[in-house]
Amino acid sequence: MASRKSKNHLAVVTGAASGIGLATTRRFAEAGFRVAAIDRSEKGLEQLRRRKWASCVHAFVCDLGDVAATGQTAQKILKEQGPVRTLVNNAGIWYYTPIEETPDEYWQHTLNVNLVSAAALVRAFVPGMKAIEGAAIVNTSSRNALSSSPNASTYDASKAALLGFTRTMAVELGPYGIRANAVCPGVIDTPANKAEIADPQFVENYLRLIPLNRFGKPEDMANVIYFLASEEAAFVTGQHIVADGGQMSGQNYSRIFDVTQWTPANSEKKKSKTRQSSNSTPAKKTSAKKQPAKKQPAKKQPAKKQPAKKQPRRRAR
Ligand code: NAI
Numbered sequence: 059m060a061s062r063k064s065k066n067h068l069a070v071v072t073g074a075a076s077g078i079g080l081a082t083t084r085r086f087a088e089a090g091f092r093v094a095a096i097d098r099s100e101k102g103l104e105q106l107r108r109r110k111w112a113s114c115v116h117a118f119v120c121d122l123g124d125v126a127a128t129g130q131t132a133q134k135i136l137k138e139q140g141p142v143r144t145l146v147n148n149a150g151i152w153y154y155t156p157i158e159e160t161p162d163e164y165w166q167h168t169l170n171v172n173l174v175s176a177a178a179l180v181r182a183f184v185p186g187m188k189a190i191e192g193a194a195i196v197n198t199s200s201r202n203a204l205s206s207s208p209n210a211s212t213y214d215a216s217k218a219a220l221l222g223f224t225r226t227m228a229v230e231l232g233p234y235g236i237r238a239n240a241v242c243p244g245v246i247d248t249p250a251n252k253a254e255i256a257d258p259q260f261v262e263n264y265l266r267l268i269p270l271n272r273f274g275k276p277e278d279m280a281n282v283i284y285f286l287a288s289e290e291a292a293f294v295t296g297q298h299i300v301a302d303g304g305q306m307s308g309q310n311y312s313r314i315f316d317v318t319q320w321t322p323a324n325s326e327k328k329k330s331k332t333r334q335s336s337n338s339t340p341a342k343k344t345s346a347k348k349q350p351a352k353k354q355p356a357k358k359q360p361a362k363k364q365p366a367k368k369q370p371r372r373r374a375r
Contacts, residue, residue: 067190068142069287070094070135070179072122073149074115075102077248078198078283081276082146085284087111094135094142096120097149122149122175123167132182141186144287147176147220148198152213165212172216177223188234194287195231195238197224198279201302203242217242221298228296237295239286244302246274266313269304 069086073079074095083093083106093115097103103117116139120131135142151171153164176197187193202210203217220240227238245264247255254260255273265271282301285291300306311317 066090066092067144068092068094068139069144069146070096070142070183071146071148072096072176072179073198074117075099075106077250078243078246078276078279079146079148080106081280082148082283083115084109084111085277085280086144086146086287087114089284091144092116092139094118094139096122096131098122122171123151125170125174125178128175128178129182132179136182136186141190142183143187143190143193145179145183145187145195146198146283146287147179147195148283149175150198150200150213150217152210154209155212156209157211160211168212168216169219172213173219173223176220180227184231184234184236187231187236191235192289192292193236194291195224195227195236196283196286197221197238197240198283199224199240199242199298201242201244201300201306203298204300205306224298225296232295237286237291239291239294239296240298241279241282241286242298242300242302243279244268244274244300244305246276246279248276267305267309268302269307269310272303274301274303 067090069091071079071083071086071093074083074093075097076099079095079097083095086093088111091114095103095106095115096118097106098119098121100119103119106112107115107117109115116135118131118135120127122128149171151168153160153168155164180195187195197220199220200213200217202214203221206214221242224238224240227236231238245251245254245268251273254264265273278301282299286294286297286299
């Protein structure tokens, strides 16, 4: 099983040249795995191979948008590296288009990379995995599989489908000792989100949604992926772990609005204040002429936080 003691087992990681895939490749390499790193970026893989920790990493250039080429790459890996213990289907792509402007081509491409190629790798590796104790599959889905964003129909549907596929694998492959789980990242600080995270307005707005008050690091995800592949998760299959700094857990409205303006407790206080002033000690009898009540200047209310005018260029996934 995947543990610190694991030596020389083979893990396959897709989208290995950047972000979550790169951190995951490192996590497995440092735990003693050989890693077959798949990516479409030849340059990215070359850079990966030059890293100090990457002597046990074997690079395979492949565009997962081409399902037939993915199958061929899987056969090459089996031939050159032998059977796979851990498969991490991590690569993903996304389009941001309104539903009515999304052509079939975008649907097909997104599904090929995010789902069908993952299935092609599973198909190729599962026969060998059946013979390996502790074999596991981990799929990188997304928080968007559970809570959608406008203009992300292809992405959201593909990531939700990946969760469905994960559960099917769990029930179908469980009897062979193969576990299948998924991770659902929130916003992770990877090159994919570089533009958004460089935008201070985006950061200020978005962090209000994240109780832990930060974006995730690629290593945060690599640790969860490694855990799900490890013997520590030996009885966990068919599950997904959301790692999003608490974003999906609910909203802390006080980070978005000035809630003191509308909580019931506050309006009760206001009411009782009004009651008190109308029942308060009767005015002293004086011989002085009754003065017309002085107009009080309206109490200044604390300014309500306005929603930021500038919208993020696109929603981070
Ligand atoms: P990234 O852009 O840093 O890395 C993605 C890697 O996948 C790149 O090296 C790229 O060359 C490779 N890749 C893309 N399309 C490919 C294809 N057709 N064939 C082969 N390789 C391909 O992205 P990041 O952020 O590390 O994302 C990794 C996964 O995490 C994706 O599946 C993404 O949907 C998911 N995710 C990321 C989130 C984030 O905030 N960064 C949030 C939720 C999910």
